[in-house]
Amino acid sequence: MIKKISVLGSTGSIGKQTLEIVREHPDKFEIVGLAVMKSIDDLEAQINEFKPKIVAVFDEERAKTLINRISGNTQVRWGIKGLIEVATYYETEVVLNSVVGSVGLIPTLEAIKNKKTIALANKETLVAAGDLVMKECKNNDVNMIPVDSEHSAILQCLQGEKSANLDKIILTASGGPFRNWCYDDIKQVTFKDALKHPNWSMGKKISVDSSTLMNKGLEVIEAKWLFDVDVEKIEVVIHPQSIIHSMIELKDGSIIAQLGVPNMKLPIQYALSYPDRIQGEVTKLDFKKFHTLTFEEPDLKRFPCLSLAYEAIRIGGTMPCVLNAANEMLVDYFLKDKVNFYDIPYYIEKAMEKHRPFSYQSVEELLEVEAWVRAWIINELR
Numbered sequence: 001m002i003k004k005i006s007v008l009g010s011t012g013s014i015g016k017q018t019l020e021i022v023r024e025h026p027d028k029f030e031i032v033g034l035a036v037m038k039s040i041d042d043l044e045a046q047i048n049e050f051k052p053k054i055v056a057v058f059d060e061e062r063a064k065t066l067i068n069r070i071s072g073n074t075q076v077r078w079g080i081k082g083l084i085e086v087a088t089y090y091e092t093e094v095v096l097n098s099v100v101g102s103v104g105l106i107p108t109l110e111a112i113k114n115k116k117t118i119a120l121a122n123k124e125t126l127v128a129a130g131d132l133v134m135k136e137c138k139n140n141d142v143n144m145i146p147v148d149s150e151h152s153a154i155l156q157c158l159q160g161e162k163s164a165n166l167d168k169i170i171l172t173a174s175g176g177p178f179r180n181w182c183y184d185d186i187k188q189v190t191f192k193d194a195l196k197h198p199n200w201s202m203g204k205k206i207s208v209d210s211s212t213l214m215n216k217g218l219e220v221i222e223a224k225w226l227f228d229v230d231v232e233k234i235e236v237v238i239h240p241q242s243i244i245h246s247m248i249e250l251k252d253g254s255i256i257a258q259l260g261v262p263n264m265k266l267p268i269q270y271a272l273s274y275p276d277r278i279q280g281e282v283t284k285l286d287f288k289k290f291h292t293l294t295f296e297e298p299d300l301k302r303f304p305c306l307s308l309a310y311e312a313i314r315i316g317g318t319m320p321c322v323l324n325a326a327n328e329m330l331v332d333y334f335l336k337d338k339v340n341f342y343d344i345p346y347y348i349e350k351a352m353e354k355h356r357p358f359s360y361q362s363v364e365e366l367l368e369v370e371a372w373v374r375a376w377i378i379n380e381l382r
């Protein structure tokens with residue numbers, strides 16, 4: 001049976017690798033929908049190759065330009081409504097969500113309500129609204145399958161294990177490009193330094209998040225919701241070689257790990273083929289080439305974003321949404337050279353201090369919280 005897939009964020013790092021997998025397995029997967037923010041040249045090439053039934057370009061003007069450039073039967077939509085239409089298109093069976101940021105939340109929720117399986121790369125959705133999203137999954141009997149390599153590793157380690165046996169989740173982190181830098185040197189870094197990740201080639205926002213260790217903080221929150229575990233049972237360990245993608249510790253003390261070369265195609269493919277496995281094109285791990293695997297404790301003084309993420313999820317309610325929205329905005333400012341590296345945790349912490357967290361019931365409440373965060377940061381940085 002061919003699985004019909006819609007990819008949100010098809011022109012990004014994860015999106016392109018997803019299309020590579022579909023290209024390698026035409027007997028297993030078919031693209032029915034694609035969505036992007038503004039990259040219509042790349043999208044046009046993808047339309048010509050994969051012939052999706054529906055595409056969306058967030059930017060309305062570019063969507064209209066695209067309409068004039070393509071022939072064939074592909075329908076073109078725009079705005080958030082367009083993303084929702086792609087995510088809920090009647091033929092779609094699996095929505096692979098790889099957009100950046102909490103803009104992925106509403107299309108994910110709508111896809112869940114329409115009983116689509118979710119392959120989730122867009123971790124910000126779970127950070128901002130994990131409670132709501134997982135409740136919708138439960139109510140609609142929908143599977144949420146992680147694409148993030150760490151969470152894919154945990155899912156693989158948990159196969160066949162009773163959740164009652166799980167004592168701890170151990171998320172591995174490469175430590176990012178500044179792992180060995182002192183505080184004073186990190187203070188001076190620019191976004192160009194932050195984009196030089198040692199092991200992974202990724203989009204700009206996640207590269208900066210990896211350099212601040214906020215990415216690991218977001219992943220702690222993501223793991224809490226995906227695997228329904230108390231945050232105190234989620235530990236982060238720095239593992240610079242990125243060979244062990246994460247581990248679980250069971251109540252008898254046994255530790256199970258998932259290993260592989262650092263290549264996102266493996267977890268993406270597992271999310272698409274889950275619960276089956278299919279032949280992969282990735283380079284296999286050769287233990288003769290890896291003589292040492294090392295582990296360190298994260299340094300929370302140099303990388304305070306990780307503790308802010310723990311604090312936000314411990315407080316709960318709307319606080320993780322504040323953390324995420326503030327981080328999205330500050331990373332954007334950092335990428336535009338408007339703030340320095342340590343302004344990111346500084347203003348996130350201030351926003352969290354200002355916010356009065358509450359237990360939310362709806363997306364609308366979260367959107368209001370996000371709007372407040374954005375307005376507050378704009379005002380602070382004026």
Ligand SMILES: NC(=O)c1ccc[n+]([C@@H]2O[C@H](COP(=O)([O-])OP(=O)(O)OC[C@H]3O[C@@H](n4cnc5c(N)ncnc54)[C@H](OP(=O)(O)O)[C@@H]3O)[C@@H](O)[C@H]2O)c1
Pocket residue numbers: 008009010011012013014015035036037038039040057058083097098099100101103121122123124147148149200201202203204205206264
């Ligand atoms: N890259 C990785 O290795 C990796 C690993 C694990 C998890 N993730 C997560 O996966 C997500 C994507 O990361 P990435 O590195 O692939 O990012 P990326 O390379 O920056 O790509 C982002 C994609 O999302 C699209 N997009 C952004 N805003 C959109 C909007 N409002 N509407 C529709 N499309 C929109 C972009 O379109 P345009 O091209 O038009 O801008 C692009 O296709 C993030 O949440 C990240 O944390 C990534």
